[in-house]
Amino acid sequence: MKNHLFKIGILTIACFACSFVYSDNHKKEYKFETIAEGLSFPWGIAFISNNEILVTEKTGKLRVIKNGNLLEESVSGVPDSLFRGQGGLEGIVLHPNFTENKYLYLAFSETDPLNKRLNTLRVVRGKLEGLALKEVKTIFKANPSRKTSNHYGAKMVFLADGTLLITSGDGFSYREMAQKLDNHYGKVIRLNDDGSIPEDNPFLSTPGAKPEIWSYGHRNQQGLATNTDGSIVYEHEHGPRGGDELNIIEKGKNYGWPAITYGIDYSGALISPFKEKAGMEQPIHYWTPSIAPSGMTFYDGDLFAKWKGNLFISGLVPGDVRRISINGNKVIEEEILFTALGKRIRNVVTAPDGSLVLATDEFPNQLNPQGGKLIRVKPNK
């Protein structure tokens, strides 16, 4: 008996030692560096260069971080946005030829000018000249407007062919509209860089369909990224209670919300008893319980060689980043990272130097509205 207890004791100590050594080694693989603090709900991040970063603050400002300093002055000429609920100044993306044309794109919620009780998602293109945004042009406005201030989507990415994808969320209370093609709720939108409609969009000849639609049946898509050659589009969307999804977006496809879902409503009610149906796409991965996925990057940098080709997805609820290893259309590994920060992670992007940059905020935000930070993750060499 004594002999058994001794063996069990040794085994337990060995297990603890192994887990300690493992986690310690893992921690030493990378380090955190604060790039900027005092940000007000940082949301979207775009790199002009490794030392010049644009950050949208949900409260309405476009901030610039230059050589490690957060400039006091924000970019002028940015349209007014509606900071309420889940809305505000959110998505940002640079034109693929930004160095030549200086175009950037902003996605934000705004009050409907025709009915102040309503609001909508709007996307503009503007030319960045110094600290001013000029030649601002609306390229997309989600239609119809909504009463709610939730589920805007508001992420953007350029495809290899130069067209722009925009996520447009379901507005929370309008979820059934995600299955119809006559509106922009719960859709992925595809436009040319000037806002015109590409000639090969899938529903151009469908009667009553909005011609901007690229895919439909989405909820609140806050992650959008392509692989290195742009041939695969990854998207993630918030589920309700459970059922956060990671999808591969393809032309004209229906992703099922809310007819099929792995989540239930916040009230506890079933949204749908069905999880699959012919003609509706399955996620390549889903999370129940929810992690509240808030941003995504496809890692093709060189600093973390072993992470090349992985997806990184930030999660608001657990306050971590999920490293997703993918083989084709299959998720083969999920690793939880950066929990040591102890913060809600609003976004994760890859910097030009191959480091990962995280945007964090506080919850509830109202207690510390300037609590947002940008944090760089680098190898610990």
Added chain:
Amino acid sequence: MKNQTKKVVFLALSILLVSFLVGAQTTISNLIWLTSIDMPITLGVFFSSIYHDFVFMSLTPAPPAPFPLLLSIITFGFFISFGVTWVLLEWVDVQKKYAYGIAGAIALVSIVYLMPLIFFGVDALAGARTPIGKVTLIICGYLGGHFFGSRLNKVEI
């Protein structure tokens, strides 16, 4: 004392009844829409959905809240509206089943119309998103109050 206990039991039953009806209204409105897009709603799916929604809306905590959300909201609403009714009935001569019925309806009106003001325009009860859904929920509140009032009459006779 025995009558007081009975009143508490009837109050609890009326809250459960309304909670069940509100859950069922949500279920049915969801299933009607799913049928409209050709999802295969069978009798089995119907009854299992009704059961699921009653259990998960009325008897199971709704994270992050550590308590059943719907049941708690209805309990809160009924306590206020029934309390006011109890006071008013000292002066107003109305049959209790009607007085409490109206009180139950008013509780649901408050829940249905106040919740979107708190949650940035969002109807937390999916079944309350349409005018007909709102009316149905208010009728559910009336039925719960009516049940409570009519039981009270019997206890006191």
